[in-house]
Amino acid sequence: MKIGVLRFPGSNCDEDVAWAVRELGWEYEYLFWHKTFEAKAFTGFILPGGFSYGDYLRSGALAARTQSLRSLSLAKEQGQPILGICNGFQILCESGFLPGALIPNKTGRFIDRMVELKNRSDLRFKIPIAHQEGRFFIPPELQASWNDEWVWLRYIENPNGSEENIAGLKKDGVWGLMPHPERAMAKWMGSDDGVVLLRSVFEG
Amino acid sequence: MKKVGLKILPRPEVLDAEGRAVQKKLCDLGIETSSVEMGRYIVLHIPETQDVLMTAKNAAESLLCNSLIENYELVVLEEERGS
Numbered sequence: 001m002k003i004g005v006l007r008f009p010g011s012n013c014d015e016d017v018a019w020a021v022r023e024l025g026w027e028y029e030y031l032f033w034h035k036t037f038e039a040k041a042f043t044g045f046i047l048p049g050g051f052s053y054g055d056y057l058r059s060g061a062l063a064a065r066t067q068s069l070r071s072l073s074l075a076k077e078q079g080q081p082i083l084g085i086c087n088g089f090q091i092l093c094e095s096g097f098l099p100g101a102l103i104p105n106k107t108g109r110f111i112d113r114m115v116e117l118k119n120r121s122d123l124r125f126k127i128p129i130a131h132q133e134g135r136f137f138i139p140p141e142l143q144a145s146w147n148d149e150w151v152w153l154r155y156i157e158n159p160n161g162s163e164e165n166i167a168g169l170k171k172d173g174v175w176g177l178m179p180h181p182e183r184a185m186a187k188w189m190g191s192d193d194g195v196v197l198l199r200s201v202f203e204g
Numbered sequence: 205m206k207k208v209g210l211k212i213l214p215r216p217e218v219l220d221a222e223g224r225a226v227q228k229k230l231c232d233l234g235i236e237t238s239s240v241e242m243g244r245y246i247v248l249h250i251p252e253t254q255d256v257l258m259t260a261k262n263a264a265e266s267l268l269c270n271s272l273i274e275n276y277e278l279v280v281l282e283e284e285r286g287s
Contacts, residue, residue: 057244101270101273103218103273105221106219106221137218137273139215140217142272
């Protein structure tokens with residue numbers, strides 16, 4: 001099991017994600033934004049959180065338009081799982097891998113705390129969030145074709161005004177979530193629920 | 205050389221949290237408004253050897269404006285002297 005961990009200028013959760021991958025007993029390799037890569041060499045990919053390109057223009061907008069996304073596109077066609085965490089989720093929405101958009105939190109504040117999530121089977125997870133632009137938005141033109149099956153995780157108590165309480169999506173082998181599972185890998189971190197979330201993406 | 209101004213504002217369907225925060229602060233300062241829209245203003249300097257409006261529109265639609273959440277307006281500004 002080898003995970004490609006994408007690195008963009010300003011990504012700052014790449015090392016935590018790499019650490020989490022090792023904790024799960026998997027291998028990782030860093031992949032740089034400006035280069036294409038051989039997707040087949042990997043089991044799957046993670047786009048980590050942070051402030052790629054300083055959140056300039058829009059969060060994830062510039063990162064979404066780099067060479068590495070071309071290789072990710074091929075990976076997606078080959079059915080390889082791709083996971084975007086926080087800024088990674090924003091990059092996946094900006095590049096059209098996932099529908100919708102992440103916009104500034106309703107409260108106008110950066111929110112940094114543990115939240116409770118639930119999946120489609122009503123299983124609960126305690127995972128921390130740390131974001132300013134985490135509000136999920138479904139534009140009117142997507143409402144008609146919106147498929148609720150794409151919703152992977154919802155907030156129990158919506159912290160940021162996300163439509164339908166959406167915290168994470170899963171569509172055609174591409175997964176994205178605003179909370180940070182790599183920060184919930186052990187009891188001493190406040191929760192180890194990130195383990196089962198990460199395993200569900202890459203171990204099926 | 206032509207200057208093209210690109211005004212980008214959130215779509216009406218998007219709750220403009222930033223605009224609302226700024227409006228509240230203006231109110232605290234004694235300045236009343238019924239609403240405030242926060243967006244971005246970008247100026248493109250484009251040589252006249254290109255189709256200026258097409259270049260600006262291309263820039264807006266491929267990067268500068270995310271049409272899911274924003275609208276944009278293009279305005280050709282005054283000409284610059286020289287190149």
